[in-house]
Amino acid sequence: MPELPEVETIAQGLARRVRGDLIHSVWLGRKPEPLKSPARQIAATLDHAHIAGVRRMGKHIVFDLERKNGGKNTAAQFIVHLGMTGRLQVCEPQSEISKHTHAIAKLASGRELRFIDPRRFGRLSVARAGNFDPVGMEPLEIDFDRFLSLFRGRKTAIKSALLNQKLLRGVGNIYADESLFRAGIRPRRRASAIRREQLANLLAAIKEVLKEAIALGGSSISDYVDAQGEAGFFQLQHRVYGREGEPCLSCKTPVKRVVIAGRSSHYCPRCQK
DNA sequence: ACTATTTCCTGGATGC
DNA sequence: TGCATCCAGGAAATAG
Numbered sequence: 001m002p003e004l005p006e007v008e009t010i011a012q013g014l015a016r017r018v019r020g021d022l023i024h025s026v027w028l029g030r031k032p033e034p035l036k037s038p039a040r041q042i043a044a045t046l047d048h049a050h051i052a053g054v055r056r057m058g059k060h061i062v063f064d065l066e067r068k069n070g071g072k073n074t075a076a077q078f079i080v081h082l083g084m085t086g087r088l089q090v091c092e093p094q095s096e097i098s099k100h101t102h103a104i105a106k107l108a109s110g111r112e113l114r115f116i117d118p119r120r121f122g123r124l125s126v127a128r129a130g131n132f133d134p135v136g137m138e139p140l141e142i143d144f145d146r147f148l149s150l151f152r153g154r155k156t157a158i159k160s161a162l163l164n165q166k167l168l169r170g171v172g173n174i175y176a177d178e179s180l181f182r183a184g185i186r187p188r189r190r191a192s193a194i195r196r197e198q199l200a201n202l203l204a205a206i207k208e209v210l211k212e213a214i215a216l217g218g219s220s221i222s223d224y225v226d227a228q229g230e231a232g233f234f235q236l237q238h239r240v241y242g243r244e245g246e247p248c249l250s251c252k253t254p255v256k257r258v259v260i261a262g263r264s265s266h267y268c269p270r271c272q273k
Numbered sequence: 274a275c276t277a278t279t280t281c282c283t284g285g286a287t288g289c
Numbered sequence: 290t291g292c293a294t295c296c297a298g299g300a301a302a303t304a305g
Binding site for chain 2: 085117120153154155
């Protein structure tokens with residue numbers, strides 16, 4: 001379940017491997033495939049495009065592309081959302097094509113960039129350069145005043161607000177739970193009712209957790225593997241996520257699990273108020 | 274304008 | 290061992 005740190009790790013790995021390469025041709029699996037843009041448009045955009053860079057925006061991976069059309073250059077973007085189980089693999093053409101492969105781009109270097117996604121929650125799309133700009137603030141860049149304004153007048157649970165990509169982009173279930181634990185805030189607390197000082201703690205916790213996770217290459221839970229095929233290690237640092245019934249690491253009270261907005265939410269009933 | 278709920282999808286875990 | 294059922298969850302769609 002790739003969230004911001006996993007997507008960051010993957011985007012960095014991809015940048016190292018495919019920046020500067022050229023896409024020779026593209027194959028897209030037959031419908032229904034996880035395409036957000038028409039297949040023809042995706043193929044036309046990727047075909048013969050030079051990969052100028054790969055970066056992360058929220059939970060999206062953005063490939064910056066440049067193409068030469070006759071005399072003029074056109075810039076575009078190829079955008080990949082990994083959903084739950086999506087993977088982007090850079091491999092040799094002879095390596096076995098795994099089940100659930102939905103797209104393959106052949107590169108001038110001889111390698112292939114493949115998109116694999118068993119659960120099909122991932123999405124592929126293209127946009128003109130600069131046009132892709134998901135709403136929501138980057139949690140690692142937002143300042144405190146803007147962070148405060150996200151929750152003003154919002155009656156929903158703070159956990160739901162953190163998962164709302166239109167507010168903050170990139171935080172998912174794991175990092176929402178971990179941040180709330182570190183800030184000592186219960187996930188069900190109404191967002192608008194949380195005091196300023198506590199929100200300051202929350203923003204600090206979010207940034208801290210995300211940075212630590214990026215440094216460790218993300219969390220790896222079941223499906224997630226980075227662009228090199230290596231697992232991340234942040235799951236070893238999870239303090240509440242996936243630890244229902246186990247003792248809180250600071251007070252030994254059993255960690256509770258409740259469902260909020262249809263998602264498992266883990267917290268310590270003693271440390272989080 | 275918000276908010277809550279449902280839906281998509283498959284593999285792995287669990288239960289009988 | 291085999292089969293059915295449940296569960297995970299991001300984000301879009303739907304309902305209120």
